[in-house]
Amino acid sequence: MSRTDRHDEDDGAESDFGAVADGLTEDPDRFADDDRDPGRSPISGHARNGRIAADGGSSSVSEFQQMADVSMTDAERRRQWLDEKILAPARIVWDDWRARTGVLVVLFYLFMGTLGLALITEPSPNQGGYLVGAFRTLEFPLGTTASGVSLLSQTVYATPSMLTMIASGAVFTVCLGTLFGTVAGYKGGTADSVLMVITDIMMTIPGLPLTIVLASALNIKGSPVVIGVLITVNAWAGLARAIRSQVLTLRDAEYVEASRIMGMSTPTIISGDIIPNLMPYITMNFVQQARAVIFGSVGLYFLGVLPYNSVNWGVMMNAAVNRAGATSSPAAFHWLLVPMVTIIVLALGLTLLAQGADRIFNPRVRARHAETVASDDEAEGGI
Secondary structure, three states: HHHHHHHHHHHHHHHHHHHHHHHHHOOHHHHHHHOOOOOOOOOOOOOOOOOOOOOOOOOOOOOOOOOOOOOOOOOHHHHHHHHHHHHHHHHHHHOOHHHHHEEEHHHHHHHOOOOHHHHOOOOOOOOOOHHHOOOOOOOOOOOOOOOOOOHHHHHHHHHHHHHHHHHHHHHHHHHHHHHHHHHHHHHHHHHHHHHHHHHHHHOOOOOOHHHHHHHOOOOOOOOOOHHHHHOOOOOHHHHHHHHHHHHEEEEEHHHHHHHHOOOOOHHHHEEEEEOOOOOOOOHHHHHHHHHHHHHHHHHHHHHOOOOOOOOHHHHHHHHEEEEEEEEOOOHHHHHHHHHHHHHHHHHHHHHHHHHHHHHHHHHHOOOOOOOOOOHHHHHHOOO
16 A cells, blocks of 8 residues: 555544544433433432433533422422321321321310210210110110129220320320430440439339339329329330440440531531431330330229229229129129220320331332332332
């Protein structure tokens, strides 16, 4: 080949390369995004538009500088909040038979303790016959006592005070135990030592004798709120110890460290980063303390330690045993059985609700049931 022919060939190659270079200059993303249709991203997700340059390197826009392709309107934000906070948990509850049963049982007792008072007549002597058995008449479906008092009326009118005791005792225990445990575990040092000394002192005091002494010494006048707190007066100590041990592992997590570097306050970090991860455990302890209040109050009323109240499940059981010999008399056994079944069903409903609540606080399960949020599995499948 002559030198002239070789020179002409080199000029042709350079002109072809220049044409390709001009094409890349005019449309630098032509090879990367020819067939790309980013579409509309989920409401709560970021745009999946991480681009790769034609030369194989990264584009000039980093992942931290990319903006979402979709901006949410106020209506979409409200729809997302409604879906994530209300509709998704409702779907989770309805899909789990345990949570569904627990919710129905708790709602039934709430209905019985509120609207039931307006639907059922107040208990009074001589409402019916003497020791009418259960399911014998429609007028007294649960039977009557030795004084002719309707057991249905007594059961319904005893529910509001029991629900108040449960709420006050469980909330007191969970709030105080969570406060002591999270602060001690997160702050450490002197705060941890002081709080744990107080906790250990409360754990060494026997609960039942303390409750009996306080109930006898204080003029509580049968207040359900005070009784609920007295029954769980030192139960929060064990919860505080357990929560502290879990916070010790969470306080060094990456997201907690990131919040700390960003300058967020301690209450914000505890309430926003730590407590949400403890919610399944806190919920289980709430139910445990609620059951403790139920059994403790019924037992103390049965023994006569707490002030007498005729509309209480424990008092009903005491009257059935002492006045009618329900443990040995088949004719009066329904008098003892009705409050016992009422207590067992409520405790079982709370337990089932707590077992199902674990799935509600699981972010992957919640995202799977939210229509406006793409779950992790869907996101991985779409990449």
